[in-house]
Amino acid sequence: MKSHQIIAALSPALKKDITSYLQKETREAFRTALYSVGQQKKLRPQYFQNKSREEQGAWLIEQIKTKTFDGVAEQLLQLWLLKGKVDMLTAFLDATGIQHDGKGQVDDLPEELTTEQVEAGVDAMLKTHPAEEVALYLNLFQLQRPGGWSAISEVLEKRTEVKLG
Known part of the structure; x- marks a missing residue:
């Protein structure tokens, strides 16, 4: 998207x-x-x-x-x-093991993410944030790298609560 x-x-x-x-x-x-x-x-x-x-x-x-x-x-x-939404971003980044500055800013995006990492990140965000905001973040995060990450695409497809529209 x-x-x-x-x-x-x-x-x-x-x-x-x-x-x-x-x-x-x-x-x-x-x-x-x-x-x-x-x-x-x-x-x-x-x-x-x-x-x-x-x-x-x-x-x-x-x-x-x-x-x-x-x-x-x-x-x-x-x-x-x-x-x-700093707390939402940092919850995802911490759960997936992506290094950041504590405010959600990432200098080096990982080449690969596993489905387990993404699932953990989604679960961490859903604890305190509405599913629609989580879906927005995941879709926008996908745009940070050409082609995105297959694990995020898989989670977006599989988990109905994080689908937009």
């Missing part, structure tokens, strides 16, 4: 949670994404000034569900995960 497809597959509630978080906690990044997408759509910044925060978030989500804005979708999802 590409980032824009991940966004499209999310529930309305999670989309709203993500945009609300980005608007409150990463205000400048949200505004930059909003105006950048708006500029490509030939909209002036004033277009957004008359909209409520909720309307701005809904508009941005609607736009980044398209292939054109896949890069923006990926950046916003990564930002949400790295800033707002």
